[in-house]
Amino acid sequence: MNLQIFEGFAQTMQEVAIALLPLAILFVIFHFVFLKLPMRKLFDIAIGFILTFFGLAFFLQGVHIGFMPFGEQMGNVLGGMSYKWVLIPIGFTIGFFAIYAEPAVAVMVEQAERVSGGYIPEKLLLYTLSVGVGISVALSMVRLIYGFSLWYFIIPGYIIAFVMVRYSPKTFTTIAFDSGGVSTGPMTATFILAMFTGIAGQIEGRDPLLDGFGMVAMVALAPILSVLTLGILYSRKEKSQYVSDDSGTEAHHHNR
């Protein structure tokens, strides 16, 4: 068996080091100018940076040797199938679960729960993102099969988003727009993208590169809509509680 496990690992480590270095330098400057932290705290943070370095390097390596080539080969097989419609449910399922494994998403949903004091449960936000990304990958498959322009999705999408903003609580609005950027991490931008370009290469008249970018654009849009929907559902629930039961509402109000 011809396995390539550590191919390109040196380059991946170098890239992660370049990305992490400015943050470390910045922290050192801040430490001497403003923070002046005790040794113990500095030691913890140093360990944190080292763990982050190795963690991200291994993660990206795993994506590069495992998910990306497999995604592309999967795409080639899937794109060559005669029943193209199966791409739509497959796209939904992969989008739904791939977002679970996105590092920035794990950090954001945890922070959202912590900062909102439990008002927005971590798991609920995660499922909301999953549904959004699942739908967007499924719609991208529709677009790939039938060849719609990206504009037909993006313009109405953002218009609907700004209409929904008027009815959504403020906390949800900020988290919604953050989610758009957070969802498009290395899992989407490499694994799903590789699968997608694989499929696009098999379908007549598609440009793998441009259609691939369109998919990422959709993944950035969909979670905005799904989180805003969650926000509107939340505010409705609160209002109905106001009317029926005055005493039970206090716990839900620390986002103001």
Added chain:
Amino acid sequence: MGNIKDTVFEVIYSILPIALVITALQFTIIWLPMEAFVQFLIGVLFVGIGLILFLLGVNIGLLPVGEMVGSALSKTKKLWVIVLFGFLLGAVVTFAEPDVRVLSSQIDDVSGGAIPQIILIMSVAIGVGIFVALAMFRIVFNISIVYLLAGGYALIFLVAAFAPSSFVPISFDAGGVTTGPLTVPFILALGVGVATVIRGKSASSDGFGLVGLASIGPILSVLILGVIYG
């Protein structure tokens, strides 16, 4: 120690589903050679180990650092310091993000090398910097994020109307890609740190929205480059 155990379980729960879905596809529809599948499984293992280390590291490294830097900045009580550092932090972190380099080579393909890579990377970084600075401004003066977002996206669609059509999908892609796994925790924590000091603990959720605003910058930068070079 409980923390480590929790993280390990969390990561298993986040990676197992996608691995199972792909395994199911492999043995029903796809039937790729076993060698490719074994390679994939090794990749899953790497991703799992990597994610565990990353999350543990972020929780004791990047997140507290971001919050401390944010609150140290706000404690200076000087608007120009907060806004200037917002710009610098946004620009430097983006400049270093590996995905940005991948993006620049992809744009090279689309535009046929019309846009020099360094100009692209610089303008994307400046784009993020400007919007992080604006986001700081917003937190200090308690301006509703909706105005900034609506203004930003209105500008995007205006510029997009003049940009060559091949630049539109790629610009939206740029918006998502630049906010990678290192930028997000740092910028999130930075915003929370600034908001907590300036607006009080109860308003710390005002710190959210930084990533969303930061995503607008690169979209605009790439579109503007498209108008200039396209």
